[in-house]
Amino acid sequence: xxxxxxxxxxxxxxxxxxxxxxxxxxxxxxxxxxxxxxxxxxxxxxxxxxxxxxxxxxxxxxxxxxxxxxxxxxxxxxxxxxxxxxxxxxxxxxxxxxxxxxxxxxxxxxxxxxxxxxxxxxxxxxxxxxxxxxxxxxxxxxxxxxxxxxxxxxxxxxxxxxxxxxxxxxxxxxxxxxxxxxxxxxxxxxxxxxxxxxxxxxxxxxxxxxxxxxxxxxxxxxxxxxxxxxxxxxxxxxxxxxxxxxxxxxxxxxxxxxxxxxxxxxxxxxxxxxxxxxxxxxxxxxxxxxxxxxxxxxxxxxxxxxxxxxxxxxxxxxxxxxxxxxxxxxxxxxxxxxxxxxxxxxxxxxxxxxxxxxxxxxxxxxxxxxxxxxxxxxxxxxxxxxxxxxxxxxxxxxxxxxxxxxxxxxxxxxxxxxxxxxxxxxxxxxxxxxxxxxxxxxxxxxxxxxxxxxxxxxxxxxxxxxxxxxxxxxxxx
Ligand code: NAD
Numbered sequence: 001x002x003x004x005x006x007x008x009x010x011x012x013x014x015x016x017x018x019x020x021x022x023x024x025x026x027x028x029x030x031x032x033x034x035x036x037x038x039x040x041x042x043x044x045x046x047x048x049x050x051x052x053x054x055x056x057x058x059x060x061x062x063x064x065x066x067x068x069x070x071x072x073x074x075x076x077x078x079x080x081x082x083x084x085x086x087x088x089x090x091x092x093x094x095x096x097x098x099x100x101x102x103x104x105x106x107x108x109x110x111x112x113x114x115x116x117x118x119x120x121x122x123x124x125x126x127x128x129x130x131x132x133x134x135x136x137x138x139x140x141x142x143x144x145x146x147x148x149x150x151x152x153x154x155x156x157x158x159x160x161x162x163x164x165x166x167x168x169x170x171x172x173x174x175x176x177x178x179x180x181x182x183x184x185x186x187x188x189x190x191x192x193x194x195x196x197x198x199x200x201x202x203x204x205x206x207x208x209x210x211x212x213x214x215x216x217x218x219x220x221x222x223x224x225x226x227x228x229x230x231x232x233x234x235x236x237x238x239x240x241x242x243x244x245x246x247x248x249x250x251x252x253x254x255x256x257x258x259x260x261x262x263x264x265x266x267x268x269x270x271x272x273x274x275x276x277x278x279x280x281x282x283x284x285x286x287x288x289x290x291x292x293x294x295x296x297x298x299x300x301x302x303x304x305x306x307x308x309x310x311x312x313x314x315x316x317x318x319x320x321x322x323x324x325x326x327x328x329x330x331x332x333x334x335x336x337x338x339x340x341x342x343x344x345x346x347x348x349x350x351x352x353x354x355x356x357x358x359x360x361x362x363x364x365x366x367x368x369x370x371x372x373x374x375x376x377x378x379x380x381x382x383x384x385x386x387x388x389x390x391x392x393x394x395x396x397x398x399x400x401x402x403x404x405x406x407x408x409x410x411x412x413x414x415x416x417x418x419x420x421x422x423x424x425x426x427x428x429x430x431x432x433x434x435x436x437x438x439x440x441x442x443x444x445x446x447x448x449x450x451x452x453x454x455x456x457x458x459x460x461x462x463x464x465x466x467x468x469x470x471x472x473x474x475x476x477x
Contacts, residue, residue, distance in 0.1 A: 003028070003417070003433065003440055003441060006028050006030060006440050028179075028181075028434075028438060028439040028440035029140055029141065029179065029180050029181030029438070030181070031141060031181050031210040031211070031438070031440075032140075032141040032181065032207055032210065033207055033208075033210055033443075033445070033446075034206065034207035034208050034449075037233070037260050038232065038233050038234065038235060038260065038261050038262075039232070039233050040068075040069075040231075040232040040233050041068075041069055041070030042069055042070070042202060042205075042206040042207070042208075043066065043069040043070045043071040043109075043110075043202075043205055043206070044069075044070035044071075045070065045072070046070070046071045046072065046109040046110060046205070047071075047072050047074065047097075047106060047107070047108050047109050047110075048066055048071045048072065048073045048074070048108070048109060048110045048111070048112055048205070049073075049074050049075075049099050049108050049110070049111045049112070049134055049137075050062065050063075050066070050073050050074070050075050050079075050081075050085065050099075050112045050113070050114075051075070051076065051079070051099075051111075051112075051113050051114075051126075051130040052079075052081065052113060052114035052115070052117070052126075053114075053115060053117055053118045053123050053126035054117065054123070054126075055080075055117040056080070056081045056114040056116075056117065057114070057116050057117055057194070058114045058116055058147050058189065058194055058197065059081035059084050059085070059114060060084055060194075061194045061195070061197050061198065062112060062114060062147065062197070062201065063081070063084045063085045063087070063088040063089075064088050064198075065197065065198045065201050065202060066088070066112070066201075067085075067088035067089055067091065067092040067094050068092060068198075069202050069205070070094070071094065071109075071110075071205075072089075072094055072095055072096075072097060073085050073089065073094070073096065073097075074096075074097045074098060074099035075098075075099055076098070076099050076100070076101060077098055079099075101129070101130065101133045101134065102133050103133050103134075103135075103136045103137065105137055106137070107137055107138075107139045108134065108137045108138050108139060108142060109139055109142055109143065110142060110143040110144070110145065110205050111131065111134055111138060111142075111143070111144045111145075112144075112145050112146075112147070112201075112205070113127070113130055113131070113144075113145075113146050113147070114146075114147045115127065115146050115147060115148050115163075115166050116147050116148050116149045116163075116189060117149075118162050118163070118166070119156070119158065119159040119162050119163075120158060120162060121158070121161070121162065123162060124162060124165055124169075127166075127169055131144075131173070135176070135177075138177060138180075138182055139182075140180045140181050140182065141180070141181040141182055141207075141210070142177065142180070142182040143182065143183055143184075143204065143205045143209075144170070144173055144174075144177065144182070144183070144184035144185070145184070145185055145186070145187065145201065145204050145205060146166055146169070146170050146184075146185075146186045146187070147186075147187050147189060147197070147201075148163050148166045148186055148187065148188045148189070149163050149188065149189065149190075149191070150188040150189055150190040150191075150193075150218055150219070150220070151163065151164070151188070152190070152191065163188075166186055167186060167216055170184050170185065170186040170214065170216075171184075171214040171472075171477070174213045174214035174437050174472050175214070175437050175472065177437075178213060178436070178437030178438045178439065178471075178472055179437075179438075179439060181210075181438065183204075183209065183210070183212060183213040183214075183437075183438075183472075184213065184214065185204050185209075185212060185213065185214065185215050185216070185217065186215075186216050186217070187200050187201060187204070187216075187217045187218075187219060188216055188217070188218045188219065189219045190218075190219065190220045190221055192221045193219045193220050193221040193461050195221075196219050196220075196221065196222065196460055196461025196462075197219055197461075198458065199453070199456065199457075199458025199459050199460070199461070200217050200219055200458075200459070200461075200462065202232075202458065203453045203458070203459075204217070208449040208450075208452075208453065209449065209450070209453075210442075210446055210449075211414075211438065211442035211443075211446035211447075211450075211469050211470070211471045212450060212467065212468070212469055213436075213437045213438060213470075213471055213472035214437055214472040214477065215467065215468050215472075217462060217465070217467065218462070218465055219461040219462060220461055220462075220463070221461065222402070222405065222407070222460050222461055222463070223402045223403055223405070224361070224362075224402065224403055224404060224405035227362060227405070227457045227460055230456070230457045230458070232458075234261065234262040235261050235262065235456040235457060235458065236258060236261040236262040236263035236314075236315070236452075236455060236456060237262035238262065239262065239263040239264070239314040239315060239455075240263065240264050240266065240306070240310045240312065240313050240314050240315070241255075241258045241263040241264070241265045241266065241313070241314065241315035241316075241317065241455065242265075242266045242268060242289075242302065242306070242313055242315070242316050242317065242354075243255045243258065243265055243266070243267055243268065243317040243319055244268045244269070244293055244317065244318055244319050244320035244350075245268070245269055245319040245320030245321060246265070246267035246268055246269050246277060246280055246281070246319070247267070247269035247270075247273040247276040247277040247280055248273075248276060248280075248418070248419065249416075249418035249419060249420065249444050250319055250368070250413065250416060250418060250444045250447045250448060251267075251269070251317075251319040251320065252280045252444065253443070253444035253445040253447070253448035254317055254319060254444075254447070254448035254451045254452065255267050255280055255281075255284045255286060256280075256283065256284050256445075256448070257445065257448040257449060257451075257452045258284075258315065258317075258448075258451075258452055258455060259284035259285055259286060261452055261455075261456065263314070263315065263455070264285070264286060264287070264310070265281070265284050265285075265286035265287075266286060266287050266289050266305065266306070266309075266313075267280050267281040267284070267286050267287065267288050267289065268288075268289040268290075268291055268293070268302070268320070269288075269290065269320070270290065270291075270292050271290040271291070271292060273290070274288070274290045277290060287305075287309060289302065289305050293320055293342065293346040293350060294338075294341050294342055294345070294346050298346065298349070298350065299349050299350045299352070299353030299354070300353065302350060302353070302354065302358075303353055303354060303356075303357075303358045306354075306358050307358070311360075312357075312358055312359065312360040313354060313358050313359050313360065313363065314359070314360055314362070314363050314364065315363065315364045315365075315366070315455045316350075316351065316354060316359060316363070316364070316365045316366070317366050317368075317451055317455075318346075318347040318350070318351070318365070318366070318367040318368060318390075319368045319451075320342060320346070321342060321343045321368055321370075321420075322338060322339055322342050322343065323339065323380065323383050323420060323423075324336070324338050324339040324382055324383070325379040325380055325383065326379055327378070327379050327381075328381045331381070331382065335382060336381075336382045339382035339383050339386055340382055340385060340386045340389075342386075343383065343386035343387060343389075343390070344385075344386040344387075344389040344390060344393070347367055347390065347393065348393065351365060351397070355401065359406065361404045361405050361406070362404075362405040362406065362457070362460075363401075363404070363405075363406045363407075364406070364407055364454060364455045364459075365394075365397070365401075365406065365407070365408040365409070366408075366409055366410070366411060366451050366454050366455065367390045367393065367394055367408075367409075367410045367411070368390070368410070368411055368413070368447075369387045369388075369390040369391055369410040369411065369412040369466060370383070370384075370387040370412055370413060371412050371413065371414045371468060371470050371473050371475055371476050372384045372387055373386070373387025373388040373389075373390060373391055373412060374388070374391070374412055374466075374468070374475075374476035375475045375476025376476075377475075387412075390410050391410055391412075391466050393408075393410075394408045394409055394410045394464055394465070394466065395464050397464075398463040398464030399464065402463065405460075407454070407459065407460065407462060407463035408463055408464060409454050409459075409462060409463060409464070409465050409466065409467065410465070410466040410467070411447060411450055411451055411454070411466070411467055411468075411469055412466050412467070412468045412469070412470065413442065413447045413468075413469050413470060414432075414436060414442065414468065414469065414470025414471055414473035414475070415432040415433050415436070415441040415442065415470070415471070415473065416441060416442045416443070416444060416446070416447055416469075417441045417442070417443055417444070418444055421441065435473060435474045435475065436470060436471040436472050436473040436474060437471060437472025438471035438472060439471075440471065441471075442469060442470070442471055446469055447469045450467055450469045454467070
């Protein structure tokens, strides 16, 4: 489905004319998505401004992450962490530059701020002092990321308040920069989890997070054995992934991205979609598995298929889903049953079976929820109940499988351009697209990029959470 305003906005004359006439028409920014495969240095050549308050407990890991990923980092002359950044810049032969806090300096690809030590109301002023002069220097499709301390029961109330304040700050920044296609997000890091910050920081600064905006990511120290090293350019090498609902939309895009990250993908969809499914499986070098996930035999059939073709499974993406919309008074019982069973019941049954010996240690389970599961939606009691159920399911299952190093997370897409949203009446569809920080719908691959990130070893510290891929949708925010 094409987005008329997005296409119009790419025409410079039309854009200038609408701006010149002062017409109140939103002109969304074409988002800069990654055009290359997975690479070790996704931030090559990026100009990144780094700052912090009085202290920066995370500066070592931030400096190393940015230098390894290829970024050129600028810090102010009297920054106490300057030496740490210089050492990393030299080690990776990245030119270091001096950041000046004025609005007229060189343009910036990203702004990163370590706010994890802010602990008083007064210390929040550090945010204003650092960001105020830099906001106009952020390029189109730029990135803002704040690092914070995850809440814990032992923190003083004032520290809790200060760290909580960061979320309101970043969500507002996300709204301010969204019209230029830029995003702003926050990573909350648990006290002993800084070693697991690298993956989420790389992801949020990269062009694979274009539709993640105004969101918190919580990083915890995982239980279980340490992971072996991995190659950033083939992060899923040797892994086997199952994607349900792979024949089209988000499932097809996810299958392709998992394959390009090195995984062998088992592409599952309904037998009625066999032709389309085989085509997707062929294109990604994977295997088609025509199965209706709601049948009683489905969990065993999947386990048998994996056993027949591979030693085990590393990644499960529960993507298959349906809407059966009607207001509750008009809803037929079979519509209720179908939506709840496909979106939630089958997820639980298949996961239980695959945990019996098919999913390997350090496995990944990613379930598709929806912003409708967070906010509710008119005419979607069945769909929203099933998608809220997914949020509870990942929270409940994560601690149960943590000892095996398995992570379980949900992705909540907002408005994504697929046949699911093409079926929405035009006025509601247009509102769904525009009511977000980025003012446009996302592409299936934007969700696929987030799923792929959560599938990688780099997301080892993220479990039991829900990541919204919604462009900063105002609904349920
Ligand atoms: P889609 O309709 O394009 O694709 C869904 C796929 O699931 C289809 O190929 C379908 O055949 C398959 N499927 C349905 N029932 C099945 C069954 N019983 N057995 C096997 N396969 C089955 O949808 P999409 O937009 O790509 O959505 C994918 C997921 O993302 C869904 O879970 C959906 O609820 C969720 N989601 C989508 C959006 C959006 O804006 N598109 C927003 C929020 C959440």
